Amino acid sequence: MKENNPLSPHIQIYNWHISSLVSICHRITGIINIIIITFICLWVTFLLLGSSNYELVQKFLLTYFGKFIIIGTIWSFSFQILSEIRHLFWDMGLGFELKTANITGLLVIFGSFIATIAIFILGRGLI
Amino acid sequence: MISATKKWIFLKLSAVILLPLMIWFLFNLVSFYDKSYQDVILFFTSQPSKLLFSLFIIFAYFYSALSISEVFEDYIEGEKLKNVANKTLFLFAIIIPILTILILYKLSL
Numbered sequence: 633m634k635e636n637n638p639l640s641p642h643i644q645i646y647n648w649h650i651s652s653l654v655s656i657c658h659r660i661t662g663i664i665n666i667i668i669i670t671f672i673c674l675w676v677t678f679l680l681l682g683s684s685n686y687e688l689v690q691k692f693l694l695t696y697f698g699k700f701i702i703i704g705t706i707w708s709f710s711f712q713i714l715s716e717i718r719h720l721f722w723d724m725g726l727g728f729e730l731k732t733a734n735i736t737g738l739l740v741i742f743g744s745f746i747a748t749i750a751i752f753i754l755g756r757g758l759i
Numbered sequence: 760m761i762s763a764t765k766k767w768i769f770l771k772l773s774a775v776i777l778l779p780l781m782i783w784f785l786f787n788l789v790s791f792y793d794k795s796y797q798d799v800i801l802f803f804t805s806q807p808s809k810l811l812f813s814l815f816i817i818f819a820y821f822y823s824a825l826s827i828s829e830v831f832e833d834y835i836e837g838e839k840l841k842n843v844a845n846k847t848l849f850l851f852a853i854i855i856p857i858l859t860i861l862i863l864y865k866l867s868l
Binding site for chain 1 (some may be wrong): 771774775777778781784785786787788789790791792795796797799801816819820821823826827830855856857858860861863865868
């Protein structure tokens, strides 16, 4: 009898959809972003320790891993910005149709990568 | 007005304020992350970046605390544990921005 009991559906049994992917990524990037902002606050704290100690931070940020963290930060923030704009449109009652929701979901995913490149290029003054 | 509605309004208001601050910070982060100690100090201690950065961290922690408490609501079953998690979260969301802003003002002296 026990073996015949139905199990609660788990997240793994569902097929992936654009909306679910964007929703999960919205939550994950939200948590990552606040961790990043906490590290930025620590970065500010490091400034109190003087220029010789700050060189450690500067050297780290100049490594490939440091640059990866910076670019990852831009992507994570960009994703959150675009996804939050999508949520704000939903709050106004717009964009709930399945086709529109899929298109805006794709815009968030691909837009976050395009925004990352654009912010990096413009922020570094490469154009 | 019920507390859930108030929470939703605060969440949305903080999101609207946070969006331009995030964009502003990203452009600046990209331009100064590899700069010298003096340049980074200058960025954080001169206006308007000191004020904008202070607002950025205040609203970022406020928004994050409200949204992460929703994640706790969804994934933590026990009321007691949920309460502890929420109180810890809100405590950090108050302490970290205040300490960082105090450090910014100390750096400006």
